[in-house]
Amino acid sequence: MNVATIVIKSRHSVRKYKPEPISEDAIKDAILSGCSAPSSMNLQPWLIGVVKQKDKLKKIADYTEHGKFIADSAACFLIFGEKKAIFYIEDCCAVTENIIIALQAYGIGTCWVAGDKKAYAEDIRKFLSVPPEYTLVSIVPAGIPAEISIVKKKDIESLTFFESYRDKS
Numbered sequence: 001m002n003v004a005t006i007v008i009k010s011r012h013s014v015r016k017y018k019p020e021p022i023s024e025d026a027i028k029d030a031i032l033s034g035c036s037a038p039s040s041m042n043l044q045p046w047l048i049g050v051v052k053q054k055d056k057l058k059k060i061a062d063y064t065e066h067g068k069f070i071a072d073s074a075a076c077f078l079i080f081g082e083k084k085a086i087f088y089i090e091d092c093c094a095v096t097e098n099i100i101i102a103l104q105a106y107g108i109g110t111c112w113v114a115g116d117k118k119a120y121a122e123d124i125r126k127f128l129s130v131p132p133e134y135t136l137v138s139i140v141p142a143g144i145p146a147e148i149s150i151v152k153k154k155d156i157e158s159l160t161f162f163e164s165y166r167d168k169s
């Protein structure tokens with residue numbers, strides 16, 4: 001395994017954070033990594049918001065259905081996509097994963113919280129005064145892990161095939 005694989009494999013969703021800040025270097029690297037994502041036609045149709053103020057984190061948490069722990073994060077990344085770009089969801093998902101992995105490399109825990117397809121996406125967009133050309137794709141609260149739960153993953157063989165599905169045993 002190389003260093004990238006080790007970092008990727010070490011990641012688990014973290015929903016409990018210590019009440020400590022995360023470094024500005026980590027935040028800057030996460031943004032840089034997000035903006036290094038591939039995008040269809042290199043349109044880079046995203047906008048990355050970073051929120052650290054406690055009252056705003058609480059409000060964002062309250063908007064979500066399954067993201068109440070956002071309130072306790074040290075910083076929350078919000079990835080918005082420019083709707084006119086045909087592949088904005090895919091592009092923004094690539095940004096999201098890059099941000100998550102970059103933070104993991106600093107030992108910072110995250111949890112992808114749904115944005116796209118959720119009714120609250122529009123509430124959060126308005127709350128952060130983001131222009132209507134953009135829509136919320138994902139939310140990534142981040143913090144020093146206080147608790148990490150490891151979920152069972154499917155057997156890799158059941159999720160892959162080589163050359164043709166017909167040859168799958």
Ligand SMILES: Cc1cc2nc3c(=O)[nH]c(=O)nc-3n(C[C@H](O)[C@H](O)[C@H](O)COP(=O)(O)O)c2cc1C
Pocket residue numbers: 011012013014015066067111112113114115149150151
């Ligand atoms: C598109 C997407 C939306 C998700 N939404 C939520 C969410 O709203 N709340 C939450 O606690 N976890 C959410 N998750 C995290 C998943 O529950 C988690 O990735 C999954 O259980 C696997 O666990 P792991 O991340 O530790 O591997 C989401 C993940 C993805 C990719």
